[in-house]
Amino acid sequence: MSKLLSLRSIEDIKKQRYRDEGVVTVTSLEQGEVEEAVYKKLYDLSLRIKVNPNLPELLQETHKCYLLDCLIYLSSGYQSLDASRPWLCYWILHALALMEIKTDEKLKSAVAQFLGKCQSPNGGFGGGPGHLPHLAATYAAVNALVTLGTEEAYNIINREKLQQFLWSMKQPDGSFCMHRDGEVDIRGVYCALAVASLTNLLSEELCRGTPEWIVSCQTYEGGFSGCPGMEAHGGYAFCGLSALIIMGKGHLCDLQALLRWTVNRQMKLEGGFQGRTNKLVDGCYSFWQGAAFPLIYSLMAEEGVRVTDHLFDERALQEYILTCCQHPQGGLLDKPGKHRDIYHTSYTLSGLSVAQHFMSGLHILGDTDNELACTHPVYNIRPDHVRKAMIYFKITDDVESLIALPDPMKHVASEQGIVGIGDGSWNLRVLVTDLQAERQLRVKSDLHIGGVMLRLVEDLVGELFGRFHWRTRVTYGLLLFRSRWSCFHRARTLFPPYLATKFVFHRFKLATKPQIDDFTPSTVTCEERVVALFTRSCELSTATLVAHQNSIILKNRRSYQNRNQISLDPLPDEKTKEILV
Amino acid sequence: MTDIVSAIYDLMGKVAEPSVDEDTVKDKVDRIFQGMGDSSSDESETTFQLYKDRKEWKDVTPVPQDDGDQPIVAIDYTEQFKDVFDYFRAILQSGEKSERALNLTKDAAALNPANYTVWQYRSLREILKALNKDINEEMNFIEKIIVYNQPKNYQVWHHRKILVEWVQDASKEKYLTETVLAKDAKNYHAWQHQYFSLYDGELEYVDSLISDDIRNNSAWNQRYFVIMGTTGFTDEVLDREIDYALASIKVVTENESAWNYLRGVLLHDKCGLSHNIKVTNFCEELYNSGNRSPFLLALIVDMCSEQVSQGTDDPRYNVERAKSLCSELAEKYDTVRAKYWNYMAESVEKNVKKEESQVEAEQ
Numbered sequence: 039m040s041k042l043l044s045l046r047s048i049e050d051i052k053k054q055r056y057r058d059e060g061v062v063t064v065t066s067l068e069q070g071e072v073e074e075a076v077y078k079k080l081y082d083l084s085l086r087i088k089v090n091p092n093l094p095e096l097l098q099e100t101h102k103c104y105l106l107d108c109l110i111y112l113s114s115g116y117q118s119l120d121a122s123r124p125w126l127c128y129w130i131l132h133a134l135a136l137m138e139i140k141t142d143e144k145l146k147s148a149v150a151q152f153l154g155k156c157q158s159p160n161g162g163f164g165g166g167p168g169h170l171p172h173l174a175a176t177y178a179a180v181n182a183l184v185t186l187g188t189e190e191a192y193n194i195i196n197r198e199k200l201q202q203f204l205w206s207m208k209q210p211d212g213s214f215c216m217h218r219d220g221e222v223d224i225r226g227v228y229c230a231l232a233v234a235s236l237t238n239l240l241s242e243e244l245c246r247g248t249p250e251w252i253v254s255c256q257t258y259e260g261g262f263s264g265c266p267g268m269e270a271h272g273g274y275a276f277c278g279l280s281a282l283i284i285m286g287k288g289h290l291c292d293l294q295a296l297l298r299w300t301v302n303r304q305m306k307l308e309g310g311f312q313g314r315t316n317k318l319v320d321g322c323y324s325f326w327q328g329a330a331f332p333l334i335y336s337l338m339a340e341e342g343v344r345v346t347d348h349l350f351d352e353r354a355l356q357e358y359i360l361t362c363c364q365h366p367q368g369g370l371l372d373k374p375g376k377h378r379d380i381y382h383t384s385y386t387l388s389g390l391s392v393a394q395h396f397m398s399g400l401h402i403l404g405d406t407d408n409e410l411a412c413t414h415p416v417y418n419i420r421p422d423h424v425r426k427a428m429i430y431f432k433i434t435d436d437v438e439s440l441i442a443l444p445d446p447m448k449h450v451a452s453e454q455g456i457v458g459i460g461d462g463s464w465n466l467r468v469l470v471t472d473l474q475a476e477r478q479l480r481v482k483s484d485l486h487i488g489g490v491m492l493r494l495v496e497d498l499v500g501e502l503f504g505r506f507h508w509r510t511r512v513t514y515g516l517l518l519f520r521s522r523w524s525c526f527h528r529a530r531t532l533f534p535p536y537l538a539t540k541f542v543f544h545r546f547k548l549a550t551k552p553q554i555d556d557f558t559p560s561t562v563t564c565e566e567r568v569v570a571l572f573t574r575s576c577e578l579s580t581a582t583l584v585a586h587q588n589s590i591i592l593k594n595r596r597s598y599q600n601r602n603q604i605s606l607d608p609l610p611d612e613k614t615k616e617i618l619v
Numbered sequence: 620m621t622d623i624v625s626a627i628y629d630l631m632g633k634v635a636e637p638s639v640d641e642d643t644v645k646d647k648v649d650r651i652f653q654g655m656g657d658s659s660s661d662e663s664e665t666t667f668q669l670y671k672d673r674k675e676w677k678d679v680t681p682v683p684q685d686d687g688d689q690p691i692v693a694i695d696y697t698e699q700f701k702d703v704f705d706y707f708r709a710i711l712q713s714g715e716k717s718e719r720a721l722n723l724t725k726d727a728a729a730l731n732p733a734n735y736t737v738w739q740y741r742s743l744r745e746i747l748k749a750l751n752k753d754i755n756e757e758m759n760f761i762e763k764i765i766v767y768n769q770p771k772n773y774q775v776w777h778h779r780k781i782l783v784e785w786v787q788d789a790s791k792e793k794y795l796t797e798t799v800l801a802k803d804a805k806n807y808h809a810w811q812h813q814y815f816s817l818y819d820g821e822l823e824y825v826d827s828l829i830s831d832d833i834r835n836n837s838a839w840n841q842r843y844f845v846i847m848g849t850t851g852f853t854d855e856v857l858d859r860e861i862d863y864a865l866a867s868i869k870v871v872t873e874n875e876s877a878w879n880y881l882r883g884v885l886l887h888d889k890c891g892l893s894h895n896i897k898v899t900n901f902c903e904e905l906y907n908s909g910n911r912s913p914f915l916l917a918l919i920v921d922m923c924s925e926q927v928s929q930g931t932d933d934p935r936y937n938v939e940r941a942k943s944l945c946s947e948l949a950e951k952y953d954t955v956r957a958k959y960w961n962y963m964a965e966s967v968e969k970n971v972k973k974e975e976s977q978v979e980a981e982q
Contacts, residue, residue, distance in 0.1 A: 054955070061871045064804070065834035112694045119694075120704075121734040126692040148689040155687045167685045168708055169736045217735055219744055221777040258843055258883025264807070267814055267847070269840040271807065298917075301959045302875065309955070315836040315875050317805065349962055351955045 040400040043353040045094075046309075048084040051077065054307035065316050072318050075374040076308045079362045094360035096390070096408040097368065098137050101383065104368025105130045108380055109145070121165030121172075124156050124179035129384035131185045135420050136387050136410045143188075150191040153179045161199030171203050172217040177229035180236055184419055184427040192430050201239045204230050212247025213265075223264040224255055228277035231284045232417055236424070238431040240284070249287040252278045256291050259315060260299030270299060272313040272326040279333050280416045288337040297334050301350055303327045308362070309354030310373075311389075320372045321363040322382050324355055324389020325418065332392065332415040348401070352393040356403035359390045388413050667699055670706040675719060681705035682712055703727050711740060716749035725760070732769045738778050743785050754786050762795055770799050776808045780815060793818050804828055805837045814844060821845050833867060836876040843883055852887035858897075860884045865901050872905065878914035891929075893922035893936060903935065913953040916944045920963060928970045941967040 056073055058066040087093045109130045119126060127149055134141060141149075155167040156179060162171030163179035183191040207214045207230060214226030227248055234240040254266040255278055261270025262278030279296065282288045303311045303323065311323035328350070335345045363370045363386050369378030370386040391410040394402055402409055414421045670676050683705055686693065696704075707727045710720045724741040727734065740746060747757060761779050769775050783789050792812065799809040813821075822845050828838040850856050864881040868874065885892050893899060899922070905915055923941035926933055945964035949957040 050954070057873055059871050059873060061833060063832040063834055065832055109692060110690075112692060114695050114697050114700070116694045117696060117700055117731055118733060120696075120700075120731050121736065123692050123694075130692070148687075149691050151687050151689070152691040155685060164736065165734070167687075168711070169734075170739055172735060216773075217739070219739055219742060219781070220735060221773055221780075257840065258886055259840075259879045264811060267844045268811055269807065269837050297959075301956055304955055306953075306955045314805070315879060316834040317836070343966070345962070347958055349959050351958065354955055 040402070042406075043356065043401055043403040045084070045087065045357060045403070046080075046354060048081055051080055051307060056307070068318060072373060073307045076319070076358070076362050079374055080357070083361050092405040094357065094404040094408075096360060096404070096410075097364055097366070098407070100366070100368035101364075101370070101387070102134065102137060102139050102368075104365075104378070105133050105380070105383065109149075121169060122175065122178070123166045124153060124163055124175045124182060125165075126380055127153060128178040128182040128185065129380045131182050132413075132419065133380075133384045133387050135185050135423070136391050136413060138411050141186075146186050146188055147190055150183060150186055150188065150194050153182060153191075154194045157194065157196060158203070159199075161196060161201070161203030170217050172220070173207055173214060173226050173229040173233075174216060176200070176203070177233050180233045181417065181419055184236055184417075184423050187423050187426055189430075192427065195237060197237055197239060197431070200233070200237065204234055204239065204244065208244065210247075212245075212249075212251035214248075224252065224262060224274045224277045224281070225264070227252060228281045231281045235284050236417065236427055236431070238428070245285050249282060249285055249290050252282055253290050256296070260292065260295030260297075262291075262296075269314055272303060272311065272323045275300065276326045276330055279330055283333055283336070283416055288333070289340065293334065293337055293341070296330070297349070300327055300330045300334070304350050304355070305358075308358050308373075309351065309356075310358035310362070311355070318373065319358070321359060321370055321386035321389070322372065324359055325385040325392060326389075328355065328389045328392040329413075329415040329418065348393075348396050352396070352401050353403055355393045356390060356408075359386055359393075360404060360408070388418050669699065669702045670723070671702055676706065679706060679709050679713075679715075682708035684708070700730050703730055707737065707740075711736070716746045718750065721746050721750060721752070729764070729768075732764060732772050732775055735774050738774045742778065743781060754782055758782055758786075758791070765795065766798055770803065770806055771808060773808070776812055780812065783815075789815075789818070797824070800828070804832060804835050807837070810837050810841060813841065817845065817848055822849075829867070833871055834874050834876055836879075839876045839880045843880065852884065857884060857887050861895065861897055865897070868901075868905075872910050872912040872915065875914055878912075878918065882918070891925055892918075893925045893933075899935070911947075911952050913948060913956075916948050916952060920944050920948075920967070924963075924967045924970060927967060928973075938967055938971050 055077075056066065056069045058070070083094060108126070112126070116126070131141070131149065153163065156163045156165070156169070156175065158164055158169075158171040160171060162173070162176040164171050165175045169175070180195060183194055204214075206218075207216070207226060209215060209222060212227075213222050213224075214230045215222045216226050216229075231240065231245070231248070234244060251266075252262070255262045255264070255268075255274070257263050257268070257270040259270040261272070261275040263270055264274045268274075275296070279288070279291070282291060302315075303313070304327070305312055305319045308319040310319040310321060311327040312319050313323050313326070331348060331350055334349070338345055359370070362374050363372070363382070365371055365378035367378075369380070370383040371378045372382050376382075387410060390408075391413045392415065394400060394408075394410060395412045400409060411420050413419065414424045417424055671681060681702070684701075703723065703726045706723055710723060721741065724737050724746065727737045728741065731737070742748075743754075746752075747754075758779070761775060761782065765772075765775050765779065779795070783792060792815075796809045796813040799806055800813075803809075822842065825838050825842045825845060828835055829842070832838075846852060846856060846860065852860070861881065861884055864877050864884060867877040868881065871877070881898070882892070885895065885898065888895055902915060902919055902922075905912075906919065919936075920941050923936040923938065923944075926936040927938055927941070942964045945960040945967070949960035949964075953960065
């Protein structure tokens with residue numbers, strides 16, 4: 039369900055000030071200084087918003103310019119990141135993708151070719167051309183290539199060698215080291231498993247001992263540390279949790295302790311997240327800590343606990359990001375007074391995206407144009423890009439290993455009797471009560487809801503609609519989805535109570551070419567209804583899909599035969615077919 | 620000069636990890652101080668002789684970086700950076716392991732200490748081993764880089780760790796980590812290194828850091844770790860640590876580190892969170908004195924939750940109390956976590972229902 043959020047009142051914020059109880063230490067002094075700076079920004083906003091009610095605003099255009107500049111040229115100040123250039127590519131591409139900025143094909147190809155230069159002949163990617171392969175650089179390069187999403191990009195990855203590299207990093211205790219003779223910590227595990235699962239190289243043997251090793255990193259505070267015994271830390275906690283979920287072993291950790299620790303990392307006054315207990319807020323933890331929430335929700339669902347809203351204050355987080363982390367000349371930053379950089383730009387925007395999306399609903403603070411695309415909480419890549427890559431890398435004659443592929447929400451889907459097999463497609467059981475007919479459809483995320491309905495009709499065609507040509511139905515389906523207005527109208531005005539947690543309609547901007555993840559198993563939950571469009575003979579009808587135990591029931595059809603705003607003129611045939619089916 | 624600026628930055632508390640500031644300290648030094656005619660630093664570009672101008676390197680052909688036809692994320696390298704790495708690529712390619720190659724890796728590592736390829740080539744498996752170098756010299760070199768230049772860099776600490784493992788002598792590590800922690804008592808890398816080289820009397824050191832800053836969570840975590848690695852939480856130690864945590868909470872009741880530590884210690888109490896009389900009495904007293912630290916209320920909520928699910932009948936710990944504390948937290952004392960507290964209230968109630976239905980089923 040989409041909801042518009044409003045700012046916290048400045049009086050409430052004032053009450054959140056840190057109390058040092060008369061014991062002044064380095065921690066309390068630094069905290070006080072940061073709160074002062076943040077308060078000033080929030081106070082300033084509370085005045086400015088009276089003049090401009092659209093505030094706070096995400097400066098998408100300036101961020102875009104900054105990122106595109108960086109994609110081509112970086113000052114010598116970036117020499118310290120000369121061994122992290124695939125990271126620079128990934129951070130920039132992902133940030134652009136979140137703002138739905140299309141990069142031109144030539145540029146895409148150039149990035150793919152450059153990453154190819156960073157690939158080691160022995161497998162894996164290095165921090166630059168000629169560098170040794172490194173797990174973090176490999177993760178960044180694969181994420182960048184998946185974000186590019188072109189065949190050329192996918193083909194850069196030498197999977198056979200990559201598999202050898204991943205295996206060569208594996209340690210006997212289940213952990214992974216970052217590079218030859220390199221350090222061992224939880225980043226290695228996450229990078230290796232994320233890459234393996236995206237490129238279909240994940241196997242039970244590769245994960246042997248790994249869940250146990252990760253669990254040994256969960257500290258008494260509830261978060262995860264870099265290696266056993268160390269302090270719980272946001273970045274490492276994300277790595278640990280994501281890696282467990284990739285392996286389907288999320289239940290092994292102490293979920294309540296993890297939730298308690300994570301939820302307590304949100305700062306009272308600032309609204310952003312800190313990385314560790316009693317440390318300072320930092321924009322990048324908006325993602326590292328923020329993304330833990332959707333992952334935790336999915337594990338809670340596994341335990342039968344259904345979350346109906348974010349468990350952190352998504353409004354305060356957005357307030358912090360939009361007010362305190364934007365550089366007026368583009369790019370985002372850690373906290374007021376810090377330099378902007380690509381790392382913070384990417385992760386702070388990712389955090390903003392996490393805060394804006396709950397299941398299929400949108401929770402936007404400020405102008406509606408602040409909306410960012412959704413990000414996959416395990417990989418921090420857009421879910422449509424993740425799926426596309428997984429489909430590309432699947433090996434058809436090896437279905438068994440596909441089943442092992444991670445879907446963070448797999449259990450949610452299977453609860454509904456919708457079983458994923460890893461290539462992004464799953465079986466959707468539909469029971470049409472009016473007709474006493476049950477149908478099983480193989481559906482994929484790139485299938486539009488209208489397409490699903492058409493498929494259903496196709497399926498029932500022999501019994502019911504035999505005398506009509508398929509084109510008739512396609513035409514009507516398209517009519518309903520042809521304009522942005524009608525889609526937007528349907529999604530936001532007409533259907534919101536039903537659409538909220540059912541099928542994802544959230545990228546409606548693209549509905550005239552419906553293929554973004556309008557429809558995913560991840561967001562299907564029980565007891566909720568969705569209104570779907572249904573065509574039958576020459577009528578237009580709506581029908582309600584109701585999740586019922588293990589199936590989805592189609593009922594309450596209502597005729598729209600006489601709605602005069604919908605023209606029944608046929609549209610060009612071939613084009614129509616291409617778009618919808 | 621770089622050292623001075625780094626020190627100034629440290630004083631300003633500039634570095635927040637993971638940090639990738641656009642202007643590195645070195646860059647700033649170059650821009651700000653070179654105009655002042657400063658040339659005391661032997662690493663500054665004014666005195667640095669490029670490798671391509673060095674006679675002893677005439678036999679080596681530099682290898683430029685191969686970025687492909689269209690460079691992406693192209694960094695505008697300084698002339699020195701380009702020169703050093705052109706020659707580094709050349710020796711990496713030829714596999715040269717010599718004194719001059721060792722010095723070259725020193726320059727390369729100083730220019731970009733995050734370049735793991737350079738460190739790997741310099742390491743004990745490659746050049747250092749081939750030349751059979753004095754490890755102590757290398758230890759001093761890396762120590763300088765860690766302390767003055769790169770206290771938050773994975774590669775330098777790892778290089779140090781490998782050296783220590785090689786010489787099988789961790790006696791100098793105490794000094795190193797304490798020097799770094801004196802500047803930033805929460806430096807994750809330093810704590811990780813400390814962890815790898817536990818020493819006698821570390822508990823006293825950790826204790827001194829907690830006295831310096833009672834909110835230093837890294838020190839609290841290390842306290843836990845040291846105990847786990849030495850005596851373990853025996854009944855006696857458990858009792859001592861509970862006293863330690865409670866005494867600290869008394870000083871600052873809103874210090875999450877101490878509360879978390881208390882919870883951590885209670886993980887070793889066989890009876891659970893809510894059956895230690897010392898702790899429950901302390902909490903009740905604090906509560907009755909009017910204290911409303913969110914961490915106090917949160918602990919009582921969890922105590923209620925535990926007792927409810929155990930079906931015990933301590934009148935202090937019941938569902939109603941848990942629910943009313945949750946709503947107080949949500950509405951007044953911890954509003955940023957309002958949604959979490961509402962969820963907690965629901966989940967305590969669910970526990971009761973589960974309990975009841977189990978009882979019914981048994982009957």
